[in-house]
Amino acid sequence: MNREFPPTEKGRRYEMRAQGLRQFAGLKKDIDRLDPFELAAHANLLVVPFEQVSALSEGTREHLLGAGKDAWSGGAASIPLPDGRTLIILNPTHSKNRHAATLMEEVSHVFLGHKANELAVKDPSGKTTKTRDYNHAIEEEAYSTGAAALVPYSGLKKLIIDGRTAREIARHYGVSTALVEFRIKISRLWGLYEKHLFKG
Template identity: 40%
Template structure:
């Protein structure tokens, strides 16, 4: 699933541990309209992803959906647009997924060793934006911004 505590996590391997099947939307959909969802089919979790998304976005979306399963967020509530979770539930799943993909120790080491965000993002299969969001969440933004100013 990963290369140790500091290594990249493979959410597709983790999905196997959860017993989740991964499917893709059969049609192209704008990623701003749909990224992913989890549902149950025959008692088994099925995660549906949007193939139109960049691979880095599919990675965090898959992990976010796995976090919904981990936290046992309800998956039966639907409207015409999909799952009806509160912002707090979505945030919990997203932030947990982001932390699993980019643990605090990885982000802190990268910032303090002046590693380029793009290099870390590429190594961990995430976007530069996700890396920078983790830097902010961890309170390292000032150091990150000032690291090349001296």
């Protein structure tokens, strides 16, 4: 299978970086599944189960798992651990498939050289437009690169042509159906997807 790249400039850029991550993970084919937990260890990230984070108060804990459970997917601690690793927490109320995308975003931040303290910059005057734009750009870059690493373009296109549904493709790569649909749309493959889905 020849490796192909998405038609958009942005898509190609994210795909190139994603390919770098996949290569680093030792994957040879775009059809291979990436294990984000293995890659996280190489990226000096320590994924800790939510229950083991003792710094949270009972109230905060209850909020994060209760009323606020849909408002966060996971995150990195802004201060590194004494051994240099960065602590990552994933929302335990989310599925394993959603964890894959969240964790890959954090891995991408590391590989793309985004600094955690840059993310935390706050303008006391309240004029945070510039910071917010910057944050938005790097969040998009990290999320999109991570998504492309999990569901690379050539593999996605091949499975679409094989007539597989987004759900089946999601199962193949160990990600959520929503992530596969996002990749299909952003890669401009939706037309091809519908054509193969509804034929015969």
